[in-house]
Structure formats: C-alpha cells, structure tokens
Amino acid sequence: AQKITQTQPGMFVQEKEAVTLDCTYDTSDPSYGLFWYKQPSSGEMIFLIYQGSYDQQNATEGRYSLNFQKARKSANLVISASQLGDSAMYFCAMSPGGTSYGKLTFGQGTILTVHP
Amino acid sequence: DTGVSQNPRHKITKRGQNVTFRCDPISEHNRLYWYRQTLGQGPEFLTYFQNEAQLEKSRLLSDRFSAERPKGSFSTLEIQRTEQGDSAMYLCASSLGGANTEAFFGQGTRLTVV
Numbered sequence: 001a002q003k004i005t006q007t008q009p010g011m012f013v014q015e016k017e018a019v020t021l022d023c024t025y026d027t028s029d030p031s032y033g034l035f036w037y038k039q040p041s042s043g044e045m046i047f048l049i050y051q052g053s054y055d056q057q058n059a060t061e062g063r064y065s066l067n068f069q070k071a072r073k074s075a076n077l078v079i080s081a082s083q084l085g086d087s088a089m090y091f092c093a094m095s096p097g098g099t100s101y102g103k104l105t106f107g108q109g110t111i112l113t114v115h116p
Numbered sequence: 117d118t119g120v121s122q123n124p125r126h127k128i129t130k131r132g133q134n135v136t137f138r139c140d141p142i143s144e145h146n147r148l149y150w151y152r153q154t155l156g157q158g159p160e161f162l163t164y165f166q167n168e169a170q171l172e173k174s175r176l177l178s179d180r181f182s183a184e185r186p187k188g189s190f191s192t193l194e195i196q197r198t199e200q201g202d203s204a205m206y207l208c209a210s211s212l213g214g215a216n217t218e219a220f221f222g223q224g225t226r227l228t229v230v
Contacts (some may be wrong), residue, residue, distance in 0.1 A: 004158075035218060045159070045221035091158050097196050099206060102171065102211045102219055106158030 002027045004092050004107035012113050013082045020067070021077040021086045023092030029053075031097025034075040035104065040088040048090075051075060053097070082114045102105065120144070120222035122208050127142065128228045129198055136194045137225045141210030148191050150153060150183055151207040152176065159207055165191060198229045 003026040018036040018089040025034065051059045051066045058064045067076040071087050075094075079086055093104040122142040129135050141148050146167050152158035163173045164180070167188035177183075180198075185191040195202055205226050209219040 008151055037221075042223065043226075044223045045209070047218040047220065073148055093158075102149065102213075102217065103164055104149075104151075104159070104209075104219065105161065106137065108156075108158050 002029070002032070002094055002096060002105040004094055004105055006092055006107035006110050008110045009108075010111045010113065012115060013079075015084060015114055015116050016081055017039050018078060018080045019082055019112065021079070021090050021092075021112065022079065023075045023107060025075060025092075025094050027094065027096070029096045032096070033095045034066065034068070035076045035093045035095070036064070036075075037091045037093060037106075038086075038088045039091060039109070045091070049077070079112075084114050084116060087112060087114045120210050120220055121219075122209055122222035122225050124225060125223065126226050126228075128185045128230060130217070131200060131229055132197055134194065134196045135198060135227065136192050137206055137208075137221060137227075139193070139208030139210075141190070141208070142220055143161035143189075144212070144216050145220075146188070146213050147211045147219075148185055149209040149211075150191070151209065153205040153207055154203075162193075193225075198227075200229045203227055203229045 005024045032053045034051040038046045049061045049064045057094045089109045093106045149164040150162040153159040165185040180196045183193045205224045207224045210220045211219040
C-alpha cells in the first residue's frame with residue numbers, strides 16, 4: 001500500500017518569497033511517480049510537477065521545483081517568488097509503477113496563503 | 117483545447133434516489149479515473165479504465181456504485197440509493213497510458229444528498 005503524509009495543514013508566505021511544502025511518502029514499490037497538484041477554490045486539480053523514482057535530478061517547472069530525497073522518502077515542493085495567485089490547496093500524490101500507473105494516492109493537502 | 121469535462125457540476129438529490137454523473141476525457145487519453153473528495157481531504161481513488169475495460173476498483177466502491185465506459189470514450193458513474201455519506205465532490209481524470217504521464221482532472225461534480 002502507498003501512503004502520502006503532508007504534515008502542514010496551512011502555510012503562510014509573503015508575496016515574492018519562496019516557500020517549501022513538505023511531503024513524505026511510503027511505498028514498497030521499486031518504481032513510482034510523485035506528483036504535486038494545486039486546487040484553487042474553484043475545485044479543479046491543476047498538475048504542477050512530476051518526479052519519477054528513478055530520475056537522478058530534481059524536477060523543475062518554472063517557479064516550481066521538487067526536492068526529491070529518496071533515502072528520506074520525501075518529495076517537497078518549492079515555490080519560488082510566490083504570487084497572490086498561488087494561494088490554494090496543494091496536494092502531494094504518488095502512483096505505483098507498472099500497469100497501475102496513474103492511479104494516485106493523495107495526501108491531505110496543505111493550504112497555502114500568500115500575503116501581499 | 118478541450119480538457120476533461122464533467123456534468124453536472126452540481127447535483128442535489130434526496131436520500132434514496134439514484135444519480136448518474138458523466139465524464140468526457142481528453143479525446144486521445146485511453147485511461148480514465150474516478151476519485152471522490154470529501155471536504156478538507158485529498159481525493160480518494162475509486163476506479164479506473166483502460167479504454168473500455170475497468171481494471172481496478174477501490175474497496176470504497178460499494179455495490180451501490182457502478183461505473184462504465186462503454187466505448188472507451190466517455191464514462192458514467194452511477195450511485196444507487198444515495199446516502200448522506202455519499203455527499204462529496206466526484207472528480208474524473210484522464211491520462212495517456214504508460215509512465216511519465218500526468219492525469220488531467222475535470223472540475224468535478226459536487227453531490228449533496230439531503
């Protein structure tokens with residue numbers, strides 16, 4: 001079974017500052033994928049970034065980067081230069097490898113509030 | 117550019133009634149997923165299809181729930197004899213098969229059982 005833990009119910013950051021959202025995971029699968037999604041108040045889940053378990057380098061997508069520490073089983077999201085529009089719920093998720101790829105297990109989420 | 121479309125966006129029903137939701141995935145995506153999200157929680161996996169085949173169902177999917185994807189395109193999720201505990205957001209997602217492909221989500225159907 002796979003498990004995702006997000007220990008920060010809420011985070012606050014000043015506009016233009018960087019923020020790190022924590023995520024730890026547990027799995028016995030040798031191959032897996034790690035994802036971060038953003039869910040604004042409108043409800044839609046927006047894909048942000050992906051990291052494969054065998055990827056050697058940390059993933060980056062614009063202002064988003066994933067700090068992947070495999071030995072610690074952590075996959076923290078770093079948002080640089082926060083913007084007011086970044087205020088939303090953020091979910092860390094993982095999927096197994098093989099034929100079940102894409103079936104996501106989500107954490108409980110972190111609410112990010114960006115202050116002007 | 118059409119994303120994943122879900123209908124209806126909102127549904128209010130009386131306890132004991134049946135409801136059906138529809139999901140239209142991104143056209144070239146052969147995988148389709150259903151999730152349920154209750155307030156303040158992350159989405160929970162319900163079931164997924166590869167083309168028209170339903171490959172996996174969660175234990176959350178009781179016998180009152182049924183999902184279909186008859187021609188490998190759109191999918192429906194039916195809940196029979198609704199209960200107040202079924203009140204939630206029902207999210208549909210689609211993806212290409214294989215590794216390194218993210219799932220794209222629809223805006224969800226919010227179900228309220230009164």
